[in-house]
Amino acid sequence: MSERILFRGGRVLDPATGVDRVADLLVDNGRIAALDATADGARVIDARGCVVAPGFIDLHTHLREPGLEYKEDIESGTRAAARGGFTTVCAMPNTEPAMDNRSIIEHVLRDAGTRARVRVLPIGAVSRGRAGKELAELGDLAAAGCIAFSDDGAPVWDATLMRRALEYASAFGLPVIDHCEDPSLTGDGVMNEGWVSTRLGLRGVPAAAEEAAVARDIALAETTGAHVHIAHVSTRGAVDAVRRAKARGVRVTAEVTPHHLTLTDETVAFGALGGTELVYDTNARVNPPLRSRADVDACVGALADGTIDCIATDHAPHAVTEKLCEFDEAACGISGLETAFGLCMRVVHERRLPLETLIERLTGGPARVLALGSRVPGIGTLAVDAPADVVVLDPDAEWTVDAARFASKGKNTPLAGARLKGAVVATVAAGRVAHESEVAVG
Amino acid sequence: MTSVRATEARAAEAPPFATGSSDSVAWQRRHLLDLDDFTVDELELVMQTADTMKEVLSREVPRVPALRGTTILTLFYENSTRTRSSFELAGKVLGADVINIAASSSSVAKGESLVDTVKTLQAVGADVIIMRHSRSGAPYLAARVVESSIINAGDGLHAHPTQALLDLHTMRASFGSVRGRKVVIVGDALHSRVARSNLWSLTALGAEVTLCAPPTLIPRGLDAGEGTLPPVHVDTDLDRAIEGADVVMALRMQLERMNGGFVPGMREYSRMYQVNASRLARAKPGALVLHPGPMNEGVEISHEVAHGLQSHVEEQVANGVAVRMAVLWLVTQHGRRRAATETE
Numbered sequence: 190m191s192e193r194i195l196f197r198g199g200r201v202l203d204p205a206t207g208v209d210r211v212a213d214l215l216v217d218n219g220r221i222a223a224l225d226a227t228a229d230g231a232r233v234i235d236a237r238g239c240v241v242a243p244g245f246i247d248l249h250t251h252l253r254e255p256g257l258e259y260k261e262d263i264e265s266g267t268r269a270a271a272r273g274g275f276t277t278v279c280a281m282p283n284t285e286p287a288m289d290n291r292s293i294i295e296h297v298l299r300d301a302g303t304r305a306r307v308r309v310l311p312i313g314a315v316s317r318g319r320a321g322k323e324l325a326e327l328g329d330l331a332a333a334g335c336i337a338f339s340d341d342g343a344p345v346w347d348a349t350l351m352r353r354a355l356e357y358a359s360a361f362g363l364p365v366i367d368h369c370e371d372p373s374l375t376g377d378g379v380m381n382e383g384w385v386s387t388r389l390g391l392r393g394v395p396a397a398a399e400e401a402a403v404a405r406d407i408a409l410a411e412t413t414g415a416h417v418h419i420a421h422v423s424t425r426g427a428v429d430a431v432r433r434a435k436a437r438g439v440r441v442t443a444e445v446t447p448h449h450l451t452l453t454d455e456t457v458a459f460g461a462l463g464g465t466e467l468v469y470d471t472n473a474r475v476n477p478p479l480r481s482r483a484d485v486d487a488c489v490g491a492l493a494d495g496t497i498d499c500i501a502t503d504h505a506p507h508a509v510t511e512k513l514c515e516f517d518e519a520a521c522g523i524s525g526l527e528t529a530f531g532l533c534m535r536v537v538h539e540r541r542l543p544l545e546t547l548i549e550r551l552t553g554g555p556a557r558v559l560a561l562g563s564r565v566p567g568i569g570t571l572a573v574d575a576p577a578d579v580v581v582l583d584p585d586a587e588w589t590v591d592a593a594r595f596a597s598k599g600k601n602t603p604l605a606g607a608r609l610k611g612a613v614v615a616t617v618a619a620g621r622v623a624h625e626s627e628v629a630v631g
Numbered sequence: 632m633t634s635v636r637a638t639e640a641r642a643a644e645a646p647p648f649a650t651g652s653s654d655s656v657a658w659q660r661r662h663l664l665d666l667d668d669f670t671v672d673e674l675e676l677v678m679q680t681a682d683t684m685k686e687v688l689s690r691e692v693p694r695v696p697a698l699r700g701t702t703i704l705t706l707f708y709e710n711s712t713r714t715r716s717s718f719e720l721a722g723k724v725l726g727a728d729v730i731n732i733a734a735s736s737s738s739v740a741k742g743e744s745l746v747d748t749v750k751t752l753q754a755v756g757a758d759v760i761i762m763r764h765s766r767s768g769a770p771y772l773a774a775r776v777v778e779s780s781i782i783n784a785g786d787g788l789h790a791h792p793t794q795a796l797l798d799l800h801t802m803r804a805s806f807g808s809v810r811g812r813k814v815v816i817v818g819d820a821l822h823s824r825v826a827r828s829n830l831w832s833l834t835a836l837g838a839e840v841t842l843c844a845p846p847t848l849i850p851r852g853l854d855a856g857e858g859t860l861p862p863v864h865v866d867t868d869l870d871r872a873i874e875g876a877d878v879v880m881a882l883r884m885q886l887e888r889m890n891g892g893f894v895p896g897m898r899e900y901s902r903m904y905q906v907n908a909s910r911l912a913r914a915k916p917g918a919l920v921l922h923p924g925p926m927n928e929g930v931e932i933s934h935e936v937a938h939g940l941q942s943h944v945e946e947q948v949a950n951g952v953a954v955r956m957a958v959l960w961l962v963t964q965h966g967r968r969r970a971a972t973e974t975e
Contacts, residue, residue: 384852384859388667390767390789390827393851465668469768513746515766517787 191219191577191620195228199236199581203243204549205556205570214241216577219620223573232622234615236581242548243569244276244307244578244618246555247526248366248444249341249420249501252278252309255296256285261506261598263297266526267306269504269597271623273526274551274613276578277308277568278504279559282319283342289314289325294333307618308578310561315340315354315365321347324354331361336559339366341420344402346372351406355415362560364416364442369402369427370477379517381454381478389458389469391516394478400426407434410441418558419443421503423477425487432496442558444501445488447532448523452603454479457516461603471512471519473603475505492550493542499554500547502529506599524599528590530582532604534611537584544584577620586612646960647695648683661965662774662781663958665790666831674799674832680957681800681950687724688953698727701963702756706748707763707784708734713924713948714784714793718761721955727759745769746776753777758963762786767824780962788822794923795828797954799836801947802878805919810837815872815914817906818882818931821848821893825923826882834861841865843872844904847893869904876914880921881906881932897930907933911941919943 196214201224203209208224215226222228247270253261261269270278280297282288288297294311301309313330317323319340327338338358345351345367354365375398380386382393403419407430410417422428422443434441452461456473459465473479491497505522512519525532530551536542556562556569567575587610592600616624658676666674687695703722707715715731722729732752745764752760759780762770767787774781785791802809814833820826820842833840841864842849849865866872873879884900894900906920920932920942928934936942 382851384855387827387850387852388860390787390824392788467665467667467768467771469771510744513772514744515764515769515772517766 193217193231195231195233196236196241197233199239199241201241203571205553206572219577221575240582242580243552244580245274245551246277247275247502248279248555250278250504252280263300264304265598269526271306271616272596273529274580276618279310281341282314287314287319291329291333306623310336312337312339337364337366341368344368344370352409355413359415364418366418366420367406368420369399371398371401374398380457381480385454385458396424399424403427403430411439416440421446423449423480424484428487428491442498444499445497446503447529451535452479453482461607469516472601474519475523476521489541498558500550506597507601512601524597524601527595528604531609531611579617581615583612583614646697658961664783666792666828681953684953684956696726698725701727701758703727703729703759704752704757705761706732709763709765717951718955721952749773749777753779790828791824792828794825795832797951800950800954812877813839814878815841815876816880817843819848821850823882830861841872843869873913878919884931901930908935
């Protein structure tokens with residue numbers, strides 16, 4: 190049941206409407222009711238000293254359901270989302286079987302309707318079985334409620350298939366989200382190619398593996414006039430290519446993950462806490478791999494200047510045994526929903542990104558990329574009548590990451606034991622309290 | 632545990648050989664994973680201990696009871712004749728019980744994880760696990776989950792510390808200190824754990840190291856600067872690189888690199904990068920020729936050079952036993968000190 194909730198005394202920060210001041214925010218009937226409101230009998234969330242913002246939107250979440258429930262399911266994944274401040278997650282289709290037809294999408298939406306803590310929007314597969322051979326029934330998927338198409342986890346490697354997908358999907362006004370990677374350049378690579386891979390004796394993935402695929406997708410978007418969204422951009426060259434393409438009007442958008450915004454390939458060698466001993470941290474194995482400092486800096490700059498439209502977690506939960514093994518054998522991915530805000534705040538505390546911009550890239554930015562406002566009016570904003578998706582943030586609260594306490598089944602984070610400054614105090618999704626931190630909530 | 636009792640019992644005895652200065656330099660390592668963080672003193676200690684072990688090997692009956700009651704397991708996920716037998720012999724000379732575990736080529740294919748395997752070996756009483764694995768970093772994982780000493784006998788493309796130590800020992804036996812000496816490592820450095828470990832030890836001791844290979848086989852990031860990788864010269868022209876070298880180390884050229892497109896073929900590779908007599912003539916007179924074995928004669932090294940007067944390949948193999956005895960002795964002293972402390 191949605192509640193009448195008053196967020197009292199917080200700094201209301203809503204980049205979409207330009208509001209940024211201390212005010213009381215009232216939600217009622219699952220909608221944003223009023224700013225500067227008083228309300229007797231409403232539940233009060235004390236937001237003094239905190240930021241009250243629209244709930245975050247994650248365009249890139251692996252909920253693993255159906256088929257891979259040992260890694261995550263809709264219930265645990267959306268609970269993790271709520272703990273991370275996310276009120277909308279877009280579920281990637283690399284499930285088993287793949288989300289490549291209407292009945293699976295309907296199954297996911299039905300399950301989400303009863304078990305999800307936050308809004309779940311499905312992304313349909315581009316190709317049947319994500320095999321990269323022939324188009325899935327994109328029209329049927331769109332009709333079932335898909336908000337984009339992607340074969341994520343793998344690139345749409347066949348350029349003609351990608352071209353057809355872009356053209357065909359444009360009929361429904363939906364983009365193709367591409368995991369940009371040239372597999373012939375990746376080869377057996379398991380981490381970023383550079384001095385760290387040489388030091389560790391691990392095979393490297395050159396930045397060019399991503400950049401070549403990004404360049405191709407930009408060319409195809411330009412050829413077709415369709416919208417391509419580049420998933421998890423990670424290299425300076427890819428960022429530069431997107432910036433140049435946008436400048437000449439190509440319909441390309443891009444996302445970056447919290448880990449590519451903050452962690453370098455040295456994390457694989459020495460862990461996120463630093464040190465001098467080699468750790469071969471399998472929890473830092475992710476695809477695309479953690480890159481060099483120069484790449485990280487380029488991503489931060491591109492996020493700040495709008496070249497990168499939004500932050501997306503690429504939340505990729507895995508079982509313990511899939512990471513407690515040799516680095517080459519380890520599964521790719523980071524369980525990222527619950528650390529996203531705290532990790533991104535590093536960039537804010539380093540004064541390289543204004544807090545307002547960070548919030549925009551977690552709310553209005555992703556909503557704009559997928560035009561979610563046309564489907565859910567007001568999503569990603571605190572405008573009156575918008576959905577009552579609200580997050581209360583303490584930008585200065587420090588905490589230590591304890592993966593054992595994650596709501597996600599995936600405990601796979603390189604940040605275990607790390608100190609983060611910036612915490613999600615409370616999350617209200619569709620007018621319901623989806624998460625309240627154990628401390629600091631009145 | 633049986634092994635701990637044996638270690639305690641041994642703690643009271645003096646070792647049956649001169650330990651040299653090993654009491655004056657602290658040895659703190661339970662594991663030997665790589666040489667990347669070895670101090671000059673630690674490298675010296677290994678070398679001096681290996682000299683002592685050479686003396687043991689020269690005795691009429693080359694057997695001492697120094698590691699009596701110690702259980703050593705060799706766990707080789709990759710085939711190896713010389714390294715495994717070298718370790719086995721080293722352990723036996725020192726009186727340890729050595730058990731060879733036949734591991735399949737992949738723990739994943741076998742169904743048991745590496746973590747479970749090494750925990751099992753610890754449970755059966757392994758004091759030392761000598762491990763070779765096709766995956767870089769595998770011994771680091773093992774060292775995190777067991778108390779047994781882990782000795783890296785080669786992990787993927789990453790490290791082969793005892794090979795680098797025996798290479799160092801062989802060089803020192805010929806000309807003493809390596810400081811200022813020019814060492815040219817020729818061949819597939821990209822895929823070579825031998826080259827990586829050698830870089831750390833040789834540069835720590837002040838040698839000038841040059842990697843010589845086609846650009847496709849040179850690792851990336853060698854110019855990343857201080858605090859990243861050891862300082863090394865890179866040269867793609869062997870005729871130039873070998874000029875004035877004190878040591879020429881040829882690396883094994885794997886057939887699969889041809890298929891991987893790293894070089895067009897063996898013919899062109901050997902024409903451009905084979906260590907042969909005419910090229911060796913450009914090195915310093917009497918320069919050492921080393922090879923970690925097994926050699927592809929006629930590819931990276933000519934038959935003539937491989938078996939010529941300057942070749943120290945067989946000496947490397949002989950030194951390997953002494954160096955591995957030294958390593959086994961030193962890492963087990965860690966346990967010995969700990970056992971002695973617990974007894975107090």
